[in-house]
Amino acid sequence: MNLIPLMLALAASFPVPQQGPRPDQSSFRPAVEKGVQPKYAGVYRMATGELLPQGASSRSSVELLFNNRLSNYYYTYLGAGHEMVDEGIFRDRGLSSLEQIQGFEISYCSTEPDPTGNSGEITICFYDETIVCQGPVGGANYANAGYLCAYDLVGLPLGSPNGDVQCWTLDVDLRQGWECPSVLASQACSMGNLTTNEAAGKQFGWSFIAKQENTGPIAVICWDAGYGASNSFVWFDDLGGYQGCWWFGCWPSSSFAIKIFGYDADSKAYRSCSDGGFQDIQLDSAPAGPSSRTFTILNPDPQREYWLIGSLGASDRYFAGQGYSLLLDPLASSSPPKWMPAGTLTTPSLPAGIYHFQAAATSGLQAPSFSNPPTSMSHGWREQFP
Numbered sequence: 001m002n003l004i005p006l007m008l009a010l011a012a013s014f015p016v017p018q019q020g021p022r023p024d025q026s027s028f029r030p031a032v033e034k035g036v037q038p039k040y041a042g043v044y045r046m047a048t049g050e051l052l053p054q055g056a057s058s059r060s061s062v063e064l065l066f067n068n069r070l071s072n073y074y075y076t077y078l079g080a081g082h083e084m085v086d087e088g089i090f091r092d093r094g095l096s097s098l099e100q101i102q103g104f105e106i107s108y109c110s111t112e113p114d115p116t117g118n119s120g121e122i123t124i125c126f127y128d129e130t131i132v133c134q135g136p137v138g139g140a141n142y143a144n145a146g147y148l149c150a151y152d153l154v155g156l157p158l159g160s161p162n163g164d165v166q167c168w169t170l171d172v173d174l175r176q177g178w179e180c181p182s183v184l185a186s187q188a189c190s191m192g193n194l195t196t197n198e199a200a201g202k203q204f205g206w207s208f209i210a211k212q213e214n215t216g217p218i219a220v221i222c223w224d225a226g227y228g229a230s231n232s233f234v235w236f237d238d239l240g241g242y243q244g245c246w247w248f249g250c251w252p253s254s255s256f257a258i259k260i261f262g263y264d265a266d267s268k269a270y271r272s273c274s275d276g277g278f279q280d281i282q283l284d285s286a287p288a289g290p291s292s293r294t295f296t297i298l299n300p301d302p303q304r305e306y307w308l309i310g311s312l313g314a315s316d317r318y319f320a321g322q323g324y325s326l327l328l329d330p331l332a333s334s335s336p337p338k339w340m341p342a343g344t345l346t347t348p349s350l351p352a353g354i355y356h357f358q359a360a361a362t363s364g365l366q367a368p369s370f371s372n373p374p375t376s377m378s379h380g381w382r383e384q385f386p
Helices: 004-011
Strands: 039-045 050-052 063-068 083-088 101-110 120-127 149-156 166-173 204-210 215-220 232-236 242-247 258-262 267-270 283-289 292-297 305-311 314-319 324-328 344-346 353-362 376-385
Touching: 039 149, 101 120, 101 204, 149 166, 204 215, 267 283, 283 353, 283 376, 292 353, 292 376, 305 324, 324 353, 324 376
Parallel strands: 039 166
Antiparallel strands: 039 050, 063 258, 083 204, 083 232, 101 166, 101 215, 101 258, 120 149, 120 204, 232 242, 267 376, 283 292, 292 344, 305 353, 314 324, 353 376
């Protein structure tokens, strides 16, 4: 099935951009007709900027928030720096309307010659809300920095050395301070929340921007696309100029391929505005009951002891001399620091409310305090219990 005539016919029924799409850039190409299937490119870890080709994404406490599964393989491209904005709906879950993205999976194809196998750069943006055929609310787009979060992925594979089409699937791991959004709304550097309103049909937006020619996202064409996805996408040029609304043109739905992962409902990791987003201790949280969590240190040091601190309030106080931030309010502490034997601790069932947690390390079994400051600390966790 070739969608080129269909795409061109449908495009004629919409406003024509001042610089209209070239026929070989505005249509979808069936990669599978050439025997090309997406290959796994690896895991891109934002915390280190590494692409680990042989690794597998070890996602603990993960929920699949949005799934536009790959069932067929068509792809398109517009031009270097051009932005294609697609959409979907996050289902309402839990007590709060707040969501957080801790990772995503994308698929793309390229015919851009890539002799080194790592010359590609792609930017993925997320928007709290977008409107069909208009784009992100308030006229936001990548060029004017109107996104909620943006991720530059570098060192990616493109086409073959001779420019033959190659297609790739890439896992992007946002844990350790790169979640979207990565701070709380009360913090000074907050760019806003990622909120849900499924009942009102509120759509989030995400976009794909290739920084080189002949590279673009794979689309699920004429299949059940992700929940709440419309049958169109919005196109902005590399200067942020609106270039039109483009229909995929078939039933039941079509959309660019992406999977989006998050933490458990009402659970959110957050970082400091001041320390560049990295805290030495990697803390994981998993449900242990309706109002209880199990916290685990993912990178324990046998020379350290670990403690879990809980509070009813958050803060953001950076201690430059120690190189970490205190992300909870010690004056609103719900209990003294609790020792984490072997780097793990399960909280008791807690009363309904919003809690903030942070792990601290000491060189001995004396609990951290202002008189015994910790040697390092983790990022923060926000938990809401019914």
